[in-house]
Amino acid sequence: MKKLLILAVSSSLLLASCVSKKEYANLEAQYKNTKDLLNTATVKLNSCLTDRAAAEARATSLQERLADMKQTNQDLIQSSKDLTMLTSKGATNLEKSLESLKEKDLKISRLQDALTKKDSVTLALVTSFKREVGINDPDIEINVEKSVVFISIADKLLFKSGSYNVTTRAREVLAKVAKVVNGKPDFECMVEGHTDNVPYNKGGVLEDNWDLSVKRSTSIIRVLQDLGVNPSQLIAAGRADYVPLVANDSPENRSKNRRTRIVVLPKIDQFYDMIEKEMKNLSEGN
Structure with missing residues (x-):
């Protein structure tokens, strides 16, 4: 561009020496018009170059945004x-x-039904015992x-004091117990003997209150067996003086602790058989 300007000036000077003033002015x-142009x-x-650079920057930014949008779209997909x-x-x-x-x-519901059925049988058993044995005694x-049904007999x-021989009156009561137990062949009958804390010292085959409590239990079991109760339903147990009802601190309290407790309960194996049967029905979709 500078070369063109110098050439124009040189030409003007050269022409100025060769042309008239009018031509020179033209x-x-x-020259001025050309210079302005x-x-x-x-x-x-320069403006176009600036606009081009701005456009290229915008294009680059748009391409980057487009790439980000494509990646975001892929991530969203x-x-x-x-x-x-x-x-x-x-x-x-x-x-x-x-x-x-x-x-x-369903399992819980069936188990509850089974327990309810068991409770119903137990309630019926209690009613039978109360009617047959006589709760007023x-x-x-x-x-x-x-x-579980508990029958506690003083x-x-x-028995007479220190003895394990069953009295005549006891046989009358046990006959009523046997009648109810015989009507429940699916139940077991555990006989628990309990003593006070006075040491047993009468000698013989019995050494202490453990022996006395168990011997009294087996004596009652033999009476129940004689009254027709199935021996397989009977369980002998002795607790000595280790499960007292009250403190052994007076003759009256010791009398309360000397007792025999008959526990009537469903056979545990039969109860679990019932539960297993329900579980089997559930697994088979019944």
């Missing part, structure tokens, strides 16, 4: 696939959990604890 005017073109060129998979698995797991809860509820106590009704 040439000078053309050149300046204008230069300004426009993958997340959607993962979410769909998780949702499907979650639905499956939820369905399995609900089925498991239904099965547990102060020396005989019948109650239920945790679905020793003064069963």
Whole structure:
């Protein structure tokens, strides 16, 4: 551009020496016009270059944004696939959990039914004992604890002091007990002997209160067996003086602790057989 300007000036000087003033003035005017056009073109060129650089920067930024959007779109697509998979698995797991809860509820319901049935039988048994044995006798106590029937009979009704021979009156009471037990062949009858804390010192084959409590239990069991009770239903047990009702601190309290307790309960193996049967029915979908 500078070379062109120098050439124009040289030409003007050369022509100035060769041309008239009028021609010189025309040439000078053309030079000025050309110079203005050149300046204008230069300004426009610089503006175009600036706009081009800005456009290229915008294009680069847009390309980067487009690449980010494409990556974000891919991530969203993958997340959607993962979410769909998780949702499907979650639905499956939820369905399995609900089925498991239904099965547990059914098991609990059937077990409750079984326990209710057992409680109903126990209640009927208590009613039978109270009717047959006679609850009005102060020396005989019948109650239920945790679905088990307990018949507690004072020793003064069963034995003489320090003896394990059953009295005549005791046979009358035990005959009523035997009648009810005989009507419940699916039940067991455990006879527990209890003493006070006075040491046994009468000699013979018995050494202490343990022996006395067990011997009294077996004596009652033999009477029940003589009255027709199935021996397989009978269990002998002795507790000596280790499970007192009250403190052994007076003759009256020691009398209360000397007792025989007859525990009537469903056969445990039959009860568990009933539970196993319910579990089997559940597993087979019945």
